[in-house]
Amino acid sequence: MSSPVLCSANPRLNPLPRKFYLKDTLEVARSLLGKGLFVLHKTTPLLVEIVEVEAYLDRDAASHSFRGKSGRNWPMFEGGGTCYVYLSYGVNYCMNVVTQVQDRGEAVLLRAAAPLDGIHTMARNREFYGGIDFTGDSKPTRALLGGPGKLTQALGVNMSHNGRTFFEDDLKIVDLGGEVPAREIAESPRIGISKATKKRYRFFMKNSPWLSRRA
């Protein structure tokens, strides 16, 4: 029997408070590991556990906010708890959690997650081209939620979520009741960037099989 805390219909899944997002962004990034991301996809509740993130800071050459507010990045300046979604390479959506106070321009990219609830719907959302077989004995791992674009596709996240907040009934980040020990968290340089490549702002759960790639 599964823990009642992990049931997405449970009213205990209250959104994390705004103050959670006002701490130092690197600290928020670490704190997001092990937290739950809930999305109501049409009428289906979807719940995942965040296992990999990247921080993008103020005065950070790799951050979309580096050159100030623009038509794309304006939600990054809307304050802690805002959802910032952008279209990556004209193909994939990437979802960020905005941190800090208004006009600061810092956020955390959600890169990978483990499925908790609604896995069948997520798998259907991830069917592409020939389709992936998630039935039977085939074990979905990185192909389901292991990457920022895969995660949004599985959850049905798109530009309609851009600029909203994570304090809503159909879009929220929640406490799953467990603490992630510091020894289970690892860090590395961020993936796929060409600027500020030395900064180790990627954080992930060391032993998770759901990462976008191995450590």
Place this chain on the structure above:
DNA sequence: AAGGCGATTGCCT
């Protein structure tokens, strides 16, 4: 106005 490049993914060799 035009061209380069990007916080990615999936297919091909």
Place this chain on the structure above:
DNA sequence: GGCAATCGCCTTT
């Protein structure tokens, strides 16, 4: 490991 897909932002004419 290489590379196309595909759109919007940013820099350069």
